[in-house]
Amino acid sequence: xLPPPAGDRHPDRAGPDTASxxxxxxxxxxxxxPLLTHREDAAVAIDSSTTxxxxxAAVFALLTDEGFLTDRAAAxxxxxxxxxxxxxGAGTETTARLTAPTAGIPTVFARFVGSSVTVTExxxxxxxDDGGHRAALDVRAEVFGRTVRVTGERRLTPVAEGTRSTxxxxxxxxxxxxxxxxxxxxxxxxxxxLRREEELLRRRLx
Numbered sequence: 001x002l003p004p005p006a007g008d009r010h011p012d013r014a015g016p017d018t019a020s021x022x023x024x025x026x027x028x029x030x031x032x033x034p035l036l037t038h039r040e041d042a043a044v045a046i047d048s049s050t051t052x053x054x055x056x057a058a059v060f061a062l063l064t065d066e067g068f069l070t071d072r073a074a075a076x077x078x079x080x081x082x083x084x085x086x087x088x089g090a091g092t093e094t095t096a097r098l099t100a101p102t103a104g105i106p107t108v109f110a111r112f113v114g115s116s117v118t119v120t121e122x123x124x125x126x127x128x129d130d131g132g133h134r135a136a137l138d139v140r141a142e143v144f145g146r147t148v149r150v151t152g153e154r155r156l157t158p159v160a161e162g163t164r165s166t167x168x169x170x171x172x173x174x175x176x177x178x179x180x181x182x183x184x185x186x187x188x189x190x191x192x193x194l195r196r197e198e199e200l201l202r203r204r205l206x
Contacts, residue, residue: 076193
């Protein structure tokens with residue numbers, strides 16, 4: 001398994017090893033809703049999965065297509081600011097920069113990011129041993145002059161129904177007082193982006 005990239009830690013937010021954990025399930029189309037985990041002594045976690053009725057190669061082709069990544073920004077109601085796709089013998093790297101509206105995330109989080117957020121998303125894909133694809137994720141957004149970073153992994157795994165897509169990661173920000181709220185806001189925004197992306201993928205895959 002490709003380990004998620006190591007993100008910055010929070011030396012100013014140390015806590016006991018036995019910290020409490022709360023979980024919230026948000027509704028999503030298709031398969032089980034994303035599981036969002038909030039640990040008081042760690043980053044805010046993102047864990048989402050869904051299944052597409054197409055082979056991994058077809059899903060991968062769309063997720064690394066400049067046109068699709070541009071259309072995804074429009075589907076979010078945002079504005080694409082630039083998309084690049086670089087391919088070589090080792091793999092494929094996509095970089096997408098866009099403004100993403102925060103409509104759809106809970107008000108308690110939306111007030112920490114405003115009406116829209118500028119997001120830079122870098123995804124580095126390599127073939128997986130199971131015939132699918134795996135990628136390292138690095139997503140960054142500016143909130144109140146601070147950089148919120150989501151790091152993690154995406155996998156496209158072949159299953160009987162087609163492709164199982166899983167996204168796991170952590171949202172982190174170094175910002176006393178607003179850090180946890182900002183992380184929660186970006187986590188909710190990532191969840192909205194994944195839902196809209198899923199809808200667009202399903203339409204394109206037929």
